[in-house]
Amino acid sequence: MFKNLLVGNGVNIQHGGFDFANTAIILRTLKYFKDPNFPKHILTDDPIEAKCYIGYLFLETKRILAGKYDCYTNCTAEREAVEDFKNKYKDRNSLKITDVGFEDYYLIHDLLCHRIKIDNPECYTVREAVKWCFLHSIYDDGKVNTAHNNYSAEFIEWLKSYDQIFTTNYDNNIESATGKTVFHLHGDFFSRSALYSPDSFRNQLSDHPYKNCTIDENYSHLYSTALTTYSGNYKQYVMKQGELANDVVEKMAKGYFENPSVQQDVDSWENDRNELLVKMRESILLKIGNPDLKFQEPYPIQPLRDAVGELVILGLSPYNDRHLFEIINNSAISKCTFYYYDAKEKDIISALLSSFDIEFQDARTFWGISMPTKLMPKKKGKRITFKNVTKFDFYKFAECYRELSASNMSDNDIIRQFNATSYDVRVQICKRIRELKVERDRAVDQQFILNIVDLHIIAAEFNIDPAVVCCVGTDQCRNEHIQIR
Secondary structure, three states: OOEEEEEOHHHHHHHHHHHHOHHHHHHHHHHHOOOOOOOOOOOOOOHHHHHHHHHHHHHOHHHHHOOOOHHHOOOHHHHHHHHHHHHHHOOOOOOOOOOOOOOHHHHHHHHHHHHHOOOOOHHHHHHHHHHHHHHHHHHHHHHHHHHHHHOOHHHHHHHHOOOEEEEOOOOOHHHHHHOOOEEEOOOOOOOEOHHHOOOOOHHHOOOOHHHHOOOOHHHHHHHEOOOOOOOHHHHHHHHHHHHHHHHHHHHHHHHHHHOHHHHHHHHHOOOOOOHHHHHHHHHHHHHHHOOOOOOOOOOOHHHHHOOEEEEEEEOOOOOOOHHHHHHHHOOEEEEEEEEEOOOOHHHHHHHHOOOOOOEEEEHHHHHOOOOOOOOOOOOOOOOOEEEEEOHHHHHHHHHHHHHHHOOOOOHHHHHHHHHHOOHHHHHHHHHHHHHOOOOOOOOHHHHHHHHHHHHHHHHHHHOOOHHHHHHHHHHOOOOEEEEEO
């Protein structure tokens, strides 16, 4: 039986560890804004403004989860994305800025623009800047392409056993490890986007965007075909764009020769007030003069549509990629195996791939990860003192911490996590808090948001809630444990 494999970022996380996880991507993004080598000439000339904006977007998550943005969705794709967003984050007892998927920030941005009535091109321009910041973090100075160094010989042989490999990742790890051709469904970091390729069909048109670009080859990944957005429908639209454009232009070019009425219509578009028709006419005439010229089709969805035999899916989340499951559901695949990381994924995948009797396998078993955590012996630390606080008094403190850090953690969870934080970690947290610098040249409201972002950065570094960071800072390393009386 012909064997197909579809892999996602879970494979990179398994071999590259924390650096490939969403938390690390967001954390690097927020830290890059203060890096003196940050490519301001490409991404944004005010990195701190971008940092503040991501913080502002995070503050809107509570409103989305409370349903207050439902009325600002303007299409089915956005409504579905909002429901997915709620399902992903509604039950979190702690939600940090680094917990929100980087693609979900584009959704928050679009909803915010709808609410405050910001339209294109401003909405598009800001969204693209945010995307580039995240893509720059994912690339991580090329480290994204090093995960294959940790592939085992057994895993490499397992990859080689497949006739066809698809991936949603942008890196070239599988190619480097196996020497096999890999279909990058969402593009990659090493192929140049048509917008930045002087020889592309798009740049043969009179308004070619390349003429206004200054390409810095030191950051070639920012001019690549890497595709990222929050909606599977939007991804599918972009993936089909080149294919559909070629189909239309070829048919119209043929009709221009064979049908006088088509030729008359096309010629009439030359001075039309609709710019799309003007560009369409120019594209048709360009195609007639250059029959081999085609729009770029960088997203190989046809091989997935044509796939037959067995399909194994490993390291792919059921969120954000519904378009791929739709293609698979309508394919001639006869057998499908899905490796889940969370048992909750099984119900979602069963609904998305309703045409199959899916075989589910635990990804932890595949990777040889045992579930129980081995308890390490506790080191003898500084003597603990107990601080008795009334429930009402602690609530007042906790409300203050939540307000200062945009935390959603409950009083009891704050107490539990605070008491579980070791003295050594508290010392490090207090040191990080003392090192924080207020952006005094910014407006007061921006300073407040930037302070929240910095608290979330510390929280992500120590894997605790930002409200607990505030609590530790207030305690000032006295190693007190809170008891409610």
